[in-house]
Amino acid sequence: xxxxxxxxxxxxxxxxxxxxxxxxxxxxxxxxxxxxxxxxxxxxxxxxxxxxxxxxxxxxxxxxxxxxxxxxxxxxxxxxxxxxxxxxxxxxxxxxxxxxxxxxxxxxxxxxxxxxxxxxxxxxxxx
Amino acid sequence: xxxxxxxxxxxxxxxxxxxxxxxxxxxxxxxxxxxxxxxxxxxxxxxxxxxxxxxxxxxxxxxxxxxxxxxxxxxxxxxxxxxxxxxxxxxxxxxxxxxxxxxxxxxxxxxxxxxxxxxxxxxxxxxxxxxxxxxxxxxx
Numbered sequence: 001x002x003x004x005x006x007x008x009x010x011x012x013x014x015x016x017x018x019x020x021x022x023x024x025x026x027x028x029x030x031x032x033x034x035x036x037x038x039x040x041x042x043x044x045x046x047x048x049x050x051x052x053x054x055x056x057x058x059x060x061x062x063x064x065x066x067x068x069x070x071x072x073x074x075x076x077x078x079x080x081x082x083x084x085x086x087x088x089x090x091x092x093x094x095x096x097x098x099x100x101x102x103x104x105x106x107x108x109x110x111x112x113x114x115x116x117x118x119x120x121x122x123x124x125x126x127x
Numbered sequence: 128x129x130x131x132x133x134x135x136x137x138x139x140x141x142x143x144x145x146x147x148x149x150x151x152x153x154x155x156x157x158x159x160x161x162x163x164x165x166x167x168x169x170x171x172x173x174x175x176x177x178x179x180x181x182x183x184x185x186x187x188x189x190x191x192x193x194x195x196x197x198x199x200x201x202x203x204x205x206x207x208x209x210x211x212x213x214x215x216x217x218x219x220x221x222x223x224x225x226x227x228x229x230x231x232x233x234x235x236x237x238x239x240x241x242x243x244x245x246x247x248x249x250x251x252x253x254x255x256x257x258x259x260x261x262x263x264x265x266x267x
Contacts, residue, residue, distance in 0.1 A: 044256035049247040052184045080251050110186050111244055114217045118182040 004094040019089065020103040023112050026076050031122045035074040039106065040088050045080075051106070053123045059088050066095060078102040078109065136208055136233030144231060156226060158213055160241040160249055166211075167191075168261050173210045176243070177225045178217070188243060189259060191215065196225055208234060215239040215246070 010019055021029070029035045030053075037054030039046065046056055057065050059079075069075060075097055079085040085101035092099035102109065113121055158166075166172045167190060174191030176183065183193050191213075194202050206212050212234050214225035222238035229236035239246075250258055 042252070042256070044259055045251055047189045047259045048250040048255045049186065049188050051186050080248070107244065107248055110247065111217065113185040114178065114182050118185045119179065121181070121185050123184055 003096070007090055007094060010093075019093075019100060020082070020086075021074075021076055021100040023102065023104045023108050026102055026109070027112070027117070027121065029074065030076075031120075035076050036070055037076050037078065038069075038088075039078050040085060041079055041106075049106075049110075051078075051109075053121075059084055062088055062091065069097060071097060073098070075099040076102050078106050080107050081105040138233050139231050141231055156223075156230070156237055157240045158237040159239075160245060163213060163239055163241070163246075164258060166213075167265075168258075170265075171210060172213045172237075173207050174213045174215060174239075175206075175225070176216070177214050177221055178243075182217075188247060190246070190262070190265075196221055199225060199228060203232065206234065211235040211237055213237050213239055215243050217244050218242040 009015070026035070026037075030037060037051075039051050039054060039056045040059040040062065041056075042058050042060075050056070055068075057068075069092070075089075075092060077085040077089045077092065077099055078101070079088075082101050082103060082105050085105065089099045089101040158172075163172070163174070167174055176188065176191055176193045177196040177199065178193075179195055179197075183195075187193070192205070194205060196216075206229075212226075212229050214222040214229070214236065215238070216222045216225075219238055219240050219242050222242075226236045226238035241249075
């Protein structure tokens with residue numbers, strides 16, 4: 001848990017593992033029900049391309065939806081790459097959530113979720 | 128071309144198709160990103176996502192309809208034979224299998240060389256908003 005003042009101290013190599021999560025680690029944790037997934041793109045983007053799992057909360061609406069977010073699990077924040085997700089992850093971390101941004105982004109994740117990995121992916125993991 | 132007047136499709140002979148394969152067909156069988164977006168907006172093509180069900184459930188795009196490759200032979204009646212059928216998958220390898228099958232079956236068909244990953248990479252932010260506004264009311 002970190003507050004706004006302590007965020008800069010995480011921006012060093014030793015702490016980046018607390019800030020971001022790899023696609024493979026996300027898939028493992030998701031399938032185990034160990035994390036929540038939040039797609040923070042704008043609605044016009046999700047109309048073009050939508051993920052079939054997790055929550056969709058546009059970045060600019062995150063402050064109004066804090067009540068819905070679990071505090072007992074990791075929040076994995078995703079956008080196409082990792083610029084916007086990193087901003088939101090910083091915001092949520094400052095609000096006391098355990099949040100990481102998805103390293104490789106939705107583009108990397110969708111590339112991964114084809115064929116076998118897609119078939120093995122648990123859309124609704126046991127909570 | 129291959130269509131009869133009542134629009135029933137005439138299958139091509141695979142041997143003949145290969146013997147006739149030339150530089151023109153090599154280009155004609157493909158469609159890239161800009162042309163796909165343009166022809167889809169003008170309703171001149173039917174786009175099909177030929178990935179497996181699990182892949183579609185994991186993520187999907189708001190363009191075209193979903194017909195898995197292994198269901199294609201049994202779902203040809205869902206295709207509009209008056210349009211060119213464009214097959215897409217994450218990259219383009221499976222889309223090309225679908226394109227070849229449909230071509231042999233007598234359809235006009237092309238495969239999307241950019242792939243769905245290229246499509247979603249392109250349609251982000253303002254481009255996503257503008258394009259979906261342009262094609263509003265189409266399927267999905």
